[in-house]
Amino acid sequence: xxxxxxxxxxxxxxxxxxxxxxxxxxxxxxxxxxxxxxxxxxxxxxxxxxxxxxxxxxxxxxxxxxxxxxxxxxxxxxxxxxxxxxxxxxxxxxxxxxxxxxxxxxxxxxxxxxxxxxxxxxxxxxxxxxxxxxxxxxxxxxxxxxxxxxxxxxxxxxxxxxxxxxxxxxxxxxxxxxxxxxxxxxxxxxxxxxxxxxxxxxxxxxxxxxxxxxxxxxxxxxxxxxxxxxxxxxxxxxxxxxxxxxxxxxxxxxxxxxxxxxxxxxxxxxxx
Numbered sequence: 001x002x003x004x005x006x007x008x009x010x011x012x013x014x015x016x017x018x019x020x021x022x023x024x025x026x027x028x029x030x031x032x033x034x035x036x037x038x039x040x041x042x043x044x045x046x047x048x049x050x051x052x053x054x055x056x057x058x059x060x061x062x063x064x065x066x067x068x069x070x071x072x073x074x075x076x077x078x079x080x081x082x083x084x085x086x087x088x089x090x091x092x093x094x095x096x097x098x099x100x101x102x103x104x105x106x107x108x109x110x111x112x113x114x115x116x117x118x119x120x121x122x123x124x125x126x127x128x129x130x131x132x133x134x135x136x137x138x139x140x141x142x143x144x145x146x147x148x149x150x151x152x153x154x155x156x157x158x159x160x161x162x163x164x165x166x167x168x169x170x171x172x173x174x175x176x177x178x179x180x181x182x183x184x185x186x187x188x189x190x191x192x193x194x195x196x197x198x199x200x201x202x203x204x205x206x207x208x209x210x211x212x213x214x215x216x217x218x219x220x221x222x223x224x225x226x227x228x229x230x231x232x233x234x235x236x237x238x239x240x241x242x243x244x245x246x247x248x249x250x251x252x253x254x255x256x257x258x259x260x261x262x263x264x265x266x267x268x269x270x271x272x
Contacts, residue, residue: 026233033230045226046234055231058216061129065212066198069136070191073144076137078187081148082179085157099145102138107203110138118208129210136198143197144190151186196239 036042049055077099084091102110114135121131157179164174180187202214213235221228 026236029229029233033226033233035226045224045230048224048227049231049234052220052227054211055216055220055227058211058213061211062199062213064130065132065136066195068130068133069140069198070194072133072137073140073194074187074191077141077144077148077190078183079175081145081152082157082175085152086161096145096149099141103142107139108207110135111204111207115208129205129212132205132208132210132212135204135208136194136201139201139204140194140197143193147190147193148183148186151183151189154186155182192242192245195242199235199239 033045034041034043036044049059080095084095118131118135121134125131160178160182161174164178169178200214201212202218204210205212205215206218213231217228217231217235220231
C-alpha cells in the first residue's frame with residue numbers, strides 16, 4: 001500500500017471515529033426520547049415540547065436572546081475592530097486581550113461579580129430574561145472576535161477603504177457595500193457562534209434566576225426525562241444546522257464564479 005493510500009485510510013478512520021463520537025450520543029438521545037415503556041416508539045415527548053407553556057416561553061425567550069445578542073455583538077465588535085485596523089493598529093493586542101478575557105475568568109466568578117449590577121438592571125428595566133443580553137455579549141466576545149479577526153486578516157481592508165474613499169464613497173457606503181460583503185462569512189460565523197452559545201448557556205441564567213431554554217430543560221428533566229432529552233436534542237440540532245449552513249455557504253468569489261462573472265484572462269497561459 002502506497003503512502004497516499006495509507007493517508008486516505010487514516011483520514012477515513014479518523015472521520016469515522018469523529019462521526020461515532022458525535023453521532024452515538026445523539027442517536028442515544030433520540031432513542032431515549034422516542035421509546036415507550038412497552039418497548040415501542042412514540043413521539044409524545046417531542047409533541048410535549050409545544051404543549052408545555054413554560055417550555056414554549058423559554059424557547060421563545062432563548063430565540064429572542066440569541067438574535068439580540070448576535071446583533072449586539074456584531075454592532076459592537078465589527079466597527080471597533082475596523083477602527084483598530086484602519087486607525088489604531090497599536091491597540092490590536094489590547095482589544096484582543098479584552099475580548100479574550102471572558103475565557104480566562106470562570107463563568108461562576110463573573111456571575112458573582114455582576115449579580116449586584118443585575119439587581120439594578122432588574123430595577124430599571126424589569127425582570128425580563130432579555131436583559132441577559134448584556135451578560136451574553138460579554139460571554140460571546142472571544143468567539144466573535146476570533147471569527148471577525150480571521151475575516152479581517154483575509155482581506156486588504158486598508159486598500160479597499162482607500163479605493164472606495166478615493167471614488168467618493170462615504171463611510172456608511174464603505175462599510176455596507178464594500179467591507180461587509182467581503183466579511184459576510186466572518187460576520188455570519190460570529191453570529192452563528194453567538195447563537196449557539198446563547199442557546200446552550202445555563203450558568204448565568206440559572207444563578208440570576210431567568211427562565212431560558214437550558215434552565216427550562218433542567219426543570220423539566222426533574223419531572224419528565226423524556227421531554228427534557230427531546231428538548232436538549234432539538235437545541236443541539238438547531239445549533240448544528242446553523243453551523244452546517246455556515247460551512248456550506250459560498251463566499252463572494254465562489255458565488256461570482258458560479259454566475260460566470262469571474263473568467264480567466266484569455267492571455268493567461270499556465271506554466272509548463
